[in-house]
Amino acid sequence: MKFTEDHEWLLKEDDHVIVGITEHAAEALGDLVFVELPDVGTSVSKGDEIVVIESVKAASDITAPLDGEIIEVNEQLTEKPELVNDDPLGAAWFFKMKLTDPSEIDNLMDEDAYKELIG
Amino acid sequence: MAEIIQTALYELHISLGAKMVPFAGYEMPVQYTTGVMKEHIHTRNKVGLFDVSHMGQIIIRPKNGNLSDIAASLEKLIPIDIIDLPKYQQRYGFFTNNHGGIIDDLMVSNQGDHLFLVVNAGCKKTDIEHLRENLGENCKLEVLENRSLIALQGPKAEKVLSEFSNQIINMNFMDTLKIQLQGFEVWISRSGYTGEDGFEISIPNENVNEFTEHLLNNEDVLPIGLGARDSLRLEAGLCLYGHDIDQNSSPTEAGLNWAISKKRRNNGIRCGNFLGSKRILNEISNGADIKRVGIVPTGRAPMREGVKLFKDSNDTRPIGRVTSGGFGPTVEKAISMGYLETSYTKVNTKIFAEIRGKRMEAVVTSLPFTKLNFKRSN
Structure with missing residues (x-):
């Protein structure tokens, strides 16, 4: 598993990656009440705001971790946003994307580096 | 920037795992380890305990000993019936401005020889200045810094609080009661800001920790932060000052006509004679x-x-x-x-x-x- 400074995790699966948010992020956001996912087939660039999430406290975004194309979204989250608080590293993945340059994932943080980042 | 104030319960909040945030000049718990969603639901089902010590507690006494004189002075600032407010009862009201807007909303109760006001934290300073400027010479104002305020809200609040005194069972919504505990007095009103039955309790700062910890020992009671307080009052349709009402919104616009006593409206025995009465009375008759x-x-x-x-x-x-x-x-x-x-x-x-x-x-x-x-x- 790899991590971004925006508290996303990426997991390689076949020819694509699965993306979600970390436990640290889910806890900081508080109870989630709304998730809006991107359309499958959308081409995204690193940093694009592609998911809207709202907690009891406020609205925020999840950005594309790298360049690529959205190939699948976790529709379950639209009906059950609370899943993000219950299982952020598992059942509550947000989307799967095919990376434009699959090697870019190697430049992201590993778990130790991420742990250091969040202290 | 003024220094941020901690309430007398600050250390307790920290020990309970609260996330503290600045709010109206105070450092307040926005949520505890339970989380906003569960804190909200717990309050609706059982009992939530809120530290609301940031709110202003103000006593107004008549120098001449005649309470109805200060009630009459206050009626010029608040368009409700205060003169005939029965002893030990509380009413909801608001300070209006010259344009018929709202300076703050508040609770006022008749405590026999004085009136007791509870006002919003964010408006406290403005309210006090407003009172000092507009109340007559006969009114003596005391702003209580030595008392904390907690709210106990939820369907089991009566059961929990009755452990301290059985008398509270006889209170109805908006009744107030002073009870003597070991060495200190608590001032209770049966009211709150969640839409649930419950109490607001004023306690001397030096006794509030012991009192609060005692309440929290009851398994039905959980500490609740400002996050859930906000969602509870929103579901209950209650206005938050500075958001749903402010200096520009009138009582009619805000749907608060119900709070304006008949006596103060057109054809009432003490019609008008309050700030902004022209706009407010016109809107009560003709809408906004x-x-x-x-x-x-x-x-x-x-x-x-x-x-x-x-x-x-x-x-x-x-x-x-x-x-x-x-x-x-x-x-x-x-x-x-x-x-x-x-x-x-x-x-x-x-x-x-x-x-x-x-x-x-x-x-x-x-x-x-x-x-x-x-x-x-x-």
Whole structure:
């Protein structure tokens, strides 16, 4: 598993990656009440705001971790946003994307580096 | 910038795992380890304990000993019936300004030889200046810095508090009572800000920790932060000053005519004679151009404060705005309150909100969103 400074995790699966948010992020956001996912087939660039999430406290975004194309979204989250608080590293993945340059994932943080980042 | 103030319960909040945030000049718990959603639901089902010591507690005494004289002075600032407020009863009211807007909303009770006011933290300074400027020579103002205020809210609040004194069982909504505990006095009112039955309790600072810890020892009681306090009051359709009401909003616009006593309205025995009475009395008779309503989004996206409202999915002219909005854990959906031009305020009117550049459908509803569970006398 790899991590971004925006508290996303990426997991390689076949020819694509699965993306979600970390436990640290889910806890900081508080109870989630709304998730809006991107359309499958959308081409995204690193940093694009592609998911809207709202907690009891406020609205925020999840950005594309790298360049690529959205190939699948976790529709379950639209009906059950609370899943993000219950299982952020598992059942509550947000989307799967095919990376434009699959090697870019190697430049992201590993778990130790991420742990250091969040202290 | 003024220094941030900690309440007498600060250390206790920290020990309970609270996330502290600055609020109206105070460092307050926004949530505990339980989390906003569960804290909200716990309050509706059992009992929530809130530190509301940031709120202002003010005593007004008559120098000449005649309470009705200061009640008459205060009636010039608050358009409710204070002169005939029965002893040990509390009423909701608001300070109005010259333009018929609201300076702050508050609770006032008759304590026999004085009046007791509880005002919003964020307005405390303005309120005190307003009182000092406008009350007559006969009124002696005491701002209580030596007392804390906690709220105990929820269906089991009566049972929990009755362990301290059986007398509280006989209180109805908006009754007040002073009880003597070991070496100190607590001032109780049966009221709150959640839509549930409950109590607000004023306790000397030096005794508040022991008293609060004792309450928290009861397994039905959990500490609740400002986050859940906000969603609870939103579901209950209660206004938050600075958001749903402010210096520009009038009581009629805000749907608060019910608070203005008949005696102070046109044809009442003490009609008018308060700040902004011209606009306020006119609007009570003829209505206002805009009105506060409940708004339920058709989809799941919360419509939060500041979101603009439109009559359809294309029109560019806003017909209103959201003043409070979020998720209601008890009603299990997104809910909002806001102002709309009066012609769009009929219940079930379809409106549109603009969120992140998209028009989203919503429906106008009546308030509150949840049933109010106050203990009324029959």
